[in-house]
Amino acid sequence: MTEHPDLAGLQRRLTEFAAARNWQPYHTPKNLASALSVEAAELVEIFQWLTPDESAAVMSDPSTAHRVTDEVADVLAYLLQFCEALGIDPLAALAAKIERNEGRFPVPGSGKHPEA
Amino acid sequence: MTEHPDLAGLQRRLTEFAAARNWQPYHTPKNLASALSVEAAELVEIFQWLTPDESAAVMSDPSTAHRVTDEVADVLAYLLQFCEALGIDPLAALAAKIERNEGRFPVPGSGKHPEA
Amino acid sequence: MTEHPDLAGLQRRLTEFAAARNWQPYHTPKNLASALSVEAAELVEIFQWLTPDESAAVMSDPSTAHRVTDEVADVLAYLLQFCEALGIDPLAALAAKIERNEGRFPVPGSGKHPEA
């Protein structure tokens, strides 16, 4: 790992990883979406009993920091595999979404979270 | 959008977007992890009654394709904001995870999904 | 509804409801578990940007109270249908779990949540 990994390269490595282990039959979009949601829940689990302040300090404990980072990797891994299975470009999807949101949520906000 | 967006640039735009609307007080790591899991569930919802074959064909219906792509964007948006809040590099996290998994799951697999 | 509904009676009505609409082919345990998790996420969504204090006051707004109560019903509905599909008695399962937990978490606790 001499240079910083890029998203497309990681996505390719995940695809090769699953192919080499014959996991593709399990990797239907339906199953990958479930797996993504399970990993997201494992991230939530770390925070479920914490106060907002405690939640902001999780990275100061090395073992919790490792656990959080690991769950982030799992969420991203399944998101990329899901996108690969369906031919979705996640970066283009997000760019388009941000542009739409700039229209939906004009700037002079009151501070009240409009998504709530 | 003349060139392809990159992850770091999108993460920056999301941060500016939230800051311009004074949403940071809501964006604790705990809340962002919850929001991420909610968006992942909205992706699952699209697939919940589909057979494996139907799930592989979701992109052939333009309106479902749009909905799936939109949820992918939402999941990625909250994942990037979560990482920004805690100083996590998602690409480095995933690269490290792939390397660990190459040790945990040696290649000559039987075809049975070992994560199951 | 002259008397208070009981769990077994509601479970029966849910089974008849699904059968009358020919929904059983969709109601595999796998799909019902997904649907349960989607409904649980819809409950989380109501709380995702709230402070702990705001979350304790959700029932004082009639429209939010209705939404919360409705999601509770959805979670319970899918849980009962899941149990029906697999022949699980949810009350016996919970009674057994409480007994095990009384052994796992002895009373003179320090106030720190041991599940965390």
Next chain:
Amino acid sequence: MTEHPDLAGLQRRLTEFAAARNWQPYHTPKNLASALSVEAAELVEIFQWLTPDESAAVMSDPSTAHRVTDEVADVLAYLLQFCEALGIDPLAALAAKIERNEGRFPVPGSGKHPEA
């Protein structure tokens, strides 16, 4: 356990259990909703790589059967504690929902799942 447990009795035992361990400060509605969704995801995890047929047969393996039953108990436990915290009657909520759904989904269905 000489007689079959009832929902109200189990809910009372859960409340006493948490009170005896001073867990109430952690049991905000927001946190309980998160915990509920995490347990629902643990149920999903059991099924995530299974085919529909395999998912229907999970109870034939004693260790998987125990795991499934245990997760059902956890989901129900958090649902009851959530309802207790907010003063919601889950059985009345479900009875009302079934009545509304009988209006929303008239019987002579085509077999296509209208919730999808």
